[in-house]
Amino acid sequence: MKKESILKVGIxxxxxxxxxxxxxxxxxxxxxxxxxKDSRVVSGVRDLIATQLGVLSQHDLLVDQQATLARIQVFPxxxxxxxxxxxIQENLPEKLEIKKExxxxxxxxxxxxTVLASSTSxxxxxxxxxxxxxxxxxxxxHPVNPPHLIPLVEVCGAPWTSEQVVQxxxxxxxxxxxxxxxxxxxxxxFVLNRLQGAVLNEAFKLVKHGYMSVDDVDxxxxxxLGLRWAFMGPFETIDLNAPEGLADYCRRYGxxxxxxxxxxxxxxxxxxxxxxxxAAQREQVxxxxxxxxxxxxxxxxxxxxxxxxxxxxxxx
Amino acid sequence: MKKESILKVGIxxxxxxxxxxxxxxxxxxxxxxxxxKDSRVVSGVRDLIATQLGVLSQHDLLVDQQATLARIQVFPxxxxxxxxxxxIQENLPEKLEIKKExxxxxxxxxxxxTVLASSTSxxxxxxxxxxxxxxxxxxxxHPVNPPHLIPLVEVCGAPWTSEQVVQxxxxxxxxxxxxxxxxxxxxxxFVLNRLQGAVLNEAFKLVKHGYMSVDDVDxxxxxxLGLRWAFMGPFETIDLNAPEGLADYCRRYGxxxxxxxxxxxxxxxxxxxxxxxxAAQREQVxxxxxxxxxxxxxxxxxxxxxxxxxxxxxxx
Numbered sequence: 001m002k003k004e005s006i007l008k009v010g011i012x013x014x015x016x017x018x019x020x021x022x023x024x025x026x027x028x029x030x031x032x033x034x035x036x037k038d039s040r041v042v043s044g045v046r047d048l049i050a051t052q053l054g055v056l057s058q059h060d061l062l063v064d065q066q067a068t069l070a071r072i073q074v075f076p077x078x079x080x081x082x083x084x085x086x087x088i089q090e091n092l093p094e095k096l097e098i099k100k101e102x103x104x105x106x107x108x109x110x111x112x113x114t115v116l117a118s119s120t121s122x123x124x125x126x127x128x129x130x131x132x133x134x135x136x137x138x139x140x141x142h143p144v145n146p147p148h149l150i151p152l153v154e155v156c157g158a159p160w161t162s163e164q165v166v167q168x169x170x171x172x173x174x175x176x177x178x179x180x181x182x183x184x185x186x187x188x189x190f191v192l193n194r195l196q197g198a199v200l201n202e203a204f205k206l207v208k209h210g211y212m213s214v215d216d217v218d219x220x221x222x223x224x225l226g227l228r229w230a231f232m233g234p235f236e237t238i239d240l241n242a243p244e245g246l247a248d249y250c251r252r253y254g255x256x257x258x259x260x261x262x263x264x265x266x267x268x269x270x271x272x273x274x275x276x277x278x279a280a281q282r283e284q285v286x287x288x289x290x291x292x293x294x295x296x297x298x299x300x301x302x303x304x305x306x307x308x309x310x311x312x313x314x315x316x
Numbered sequence: 317m318k319k320e321s322i323l324k325v326g327i328x329x330x331x332x333x334x335x336x337x338x339x340x341x342x343x344x345x346x347x348x349x350x351x352x353k354d355s356r357v358v359s360g361v362r363d364l365i366a367t368q369l370g371v372l373s374q375h376d377l378l379v380d381q382q383a384t385l386a387r388i389q390v391f392p393x394x395x396x397x398x399x400x401x402x403x404i405q406e407n408l409p410e411k412l413e414i415k416k417e418x419x420x421x422x423x424x425x426x427x428x429x430t431v432l433a434s435s436t437s438x439x440x441x442x443x444x445x446x447x448x449x450x451x452x453x454x455x456x457x458h459p460v461n462p463p464h465l466i467p468l469v470e471v472c473g474a475p476w477t478s479e480q481v482v483q484x485x486x487x488x489x490x491x492x493x494x495x496x497x498x499x500x501x502x503x504x505x506f507v508l509n510r511l512q513g514a515v516l517n518e519a520f521k522l523v524k525h526g527y528m529s530v531d532d533v534d535x536x537x538x539x540x541l542g543l544r545w546a547f548m549g550p551f552e553t554i555d556l557n558a559p560e561g562l563a564d565y566c567r568r569y570g571x572x573x574x575x576x577x578x579x580x581x582x583x584x585x586x587x588x589x590x591x592x593x594x595a596a597q598r599e600q601v602x603x604x605x606x607x608x609x610x611x612x613x614x615x616x617x618x619x620x621x622x623x624x625x626x627x628x629x630x631x632x
Contacts (some may be wrong), residue, residue: 001364011371026535048606057554079483090487098443105431108357118555122572129423135538144540144541145557149543150539150540150544151539152535152536152539152540154536159357173407179535179539179540181422181528181532181533181535181536182528182529182532183528184526184527184528185526185527185529187522187527188572188575188576188579189572189576191522191527191528191532191533191536192536192540192541193572193576194518194522194576194580195515195518195519195533195536195537195572196541196553197551197572197573197576197577197580198514198515198518198580199511199514199515199550199577200550200554200573201514201573201576201577201580202510202511203511203550203551206503206507206510210500210501211499211501211503211507212497212498212499212500212507213498214551215549215551216497216498216507217497217507217511217549217550217551218510218548218549218551218552219449219468219495219497219549220468220470220507220549221499221545221549221550222545222546222547222548222549222552223466223495224460224466224468224495224508224510225466225508225512225545225623226542226545226546226547226549227461227465227466227546227618227621228466228614229537229538229541229542229545229546230538230542230543230545230546230621231538231542231617231621232534232538232614233531233533233534233535233536233537233538234512234515234516234519234533234534234537234599235519235531235533235534236534236538236598236601236602237595238516239595239598239602239607240607240610240611240614241461244603244607245595245598245607246591246594246595246598247591247595249593250586250591250595254586254591256438256504256505256509256513257509257513257516257517257586258583258585258586259504260352260504260505260509260510260514260517261513261517261584261585262583264503264513264514265516265581265583266508266581267577267578267581268577269570269574269577270566270570270573270574273561274329275563275566275570276563278551278562279561279562279563279566282551282552282555282561282562285552286555288554288561291387291560291561294408294556295556298544298548298556301545301547301628301630302544303545303626304624304630304631305543305546305624305628306371306543308620308621308624308628312424312617312620312621312624314617314620314621
């Protein structure tokens with residue numbers, strides 16, 4: 001990948017995540033070349049993106065709609081989409097065979113200095129890049145859905161990914177105002193889903209054993225812990241929660257958290273009956289025919305929150 | 317506790333939490349009677365509260381400073397502070413002997429219908445109320461620090477706490493615009509700290525085993541999961557993250573989270589060397605002589621966030 005201020009970026013797959021990435025890169029000034037194998041997707045994608053850009057603009061999250069849209073080209077042939085690209089972001093379905101096949105194709109199509117990144121949330125780069133001639137340029141850049149609203153990107157190479165490719169990917173993400181974090185070794189679920197899993201597994205257990213309702217668990221996060229975690233991580237939170245900082249906090253409460261850890265160490269898979277009970281409680285809060293409406297509400301509120309964080313200088 | 321629109325509330329202990337509770341109750345229109353055994357605390361407390369009210373007012377979190385302050389009386393004698401109170405909120409240090417002693421005293425001083433609530437974050441009501449004549453009116457109402465900014469309150473009775481007392485406490489918290497959640501049975505750490513513990517224990521392990529830096533783990537929450545969790549809980553988050561809702565999500569990802577749970581089931585206490593490493597990484601981000609400044613920043617940002625949530629109708 002060349003060090004240029006304006007880059008050609010190839011985006012593979014124009015579903016929700018691919019379109020969102022197109023917005024992120026184009027918003028930052030890069031030239032986006034978007035490909036999808038489905039011709040119906042290709043023909044409709046610019047309209048979908050244009051609508052989304054209008055919404056972003058309304059929330060002060062985009063300066064120039066027209067210029068941003070003008071930087072996005074959509075192609076029905078993959079060769080055209082990768083032509084001249086210094087960086088490729090792949091967004092096909094989460095199946096190992098699909099990832100292997102597309103990375104094989106990309107490895108053959110792209111010159112050796114082009115970085116090949118996958119948006120996969122669950123498949124480590126070592127599984128889809130092992131057999132490639134230029135596997136050192138393959139990396140995972142896992143976004144949170146949708147990346148044009150949630151800035152986090154987990155960057156994780158395979159054992160053979162070159163340090164330079166990892167650092168270039170992090171620098172690129174920084175430059176487009178995403179928030180890259182470095183996963184130094186591959187691990188199942190990467191970090192975000194492991195932290196989410198830790199909370200979900202305990203949350204399901206608390207409901208299962210009759211300690212708290214589903215809605216009250218949600219309230220405990222959104223009106224309690226989540227207020228801090230929206231602009232501080234768990235370590236900064238405890239660092240500021242004892243007079244002498246984190247080590248002081250650990251001395252005071254380490255015993256409590258060890259005891260809790262012991263209780264939480266029992267693995268309790270989410271049984272069908274439990275899922276049914278939790279889903280039924282959610283249905284009481286949100287009727288199933290309002291799921292889409294609420295998802296739209298979530299996206300609107302995310303935009304308002306991100307816009308607020310920008311203005312309140314809460315980004316870092 | 318009588319069902320009156322305006323209540324006399326006795327607050328026991330005028331430290332950070334006690335003062336914050338005084339603000340919460342007085343802001344909502346109740347008559348606050350605040351007691352501290354330390355005469356120096358008593359003499360300075362109204363000035364401290366007045367300053368805090370001014371700051372809240374600047375952030376649109378308080379309508380009438382003067383009227384609010386006028387509803388707070390401070391007493392050097394506990395008898396005066398509990399006189400006529402329908403509800404008592406206790407905030408003394410987290411020592412079982414201290415809690416036992418003060419609840420014994422309160423049980424003797426207050427008529428039997430007065431609700432006696434503790435702010436304890438770690439001592440279940442069954443441990444400090446067992447021997448009392450009127451133990452059925454004792455309950456935990458655990459706030460998050462500081463309650464005048466973070467609305468969550470965990471309400472948890474002992475096995476002998478009357479259902480009426482629990483429901484009265486929840487209704488009172490609702491009426492003063494806090495967000496009560498009901499813990500139906502006692503459990504160590506209550507719910508908030510168990511969820512925090514689940515995240516912290518995994519976060520410490522990820523750093524210990526070299527997967528990610530302290531700062532990047534924080535970023536993963538604050539620029540990733542935390543954005544959703546600031547206004548949705550973990551269950552609502554996954555309910556909106558699969559086309560058919562929560563049960564659909566569990567079918568798709570339950571296997572992943574079970575596998576993660578198995579890996580997370582190993583208990584790894586926070587060793588001194590690990591705490592030292594994590595604290596050293598925090599020190600790189602925040603020099604120790606800036607801890608207080610950053611804690612003040614946190615409180616300001618919390619106020620801005622809470623004010624934003626109110627305006628964006630993100631409260632419920």
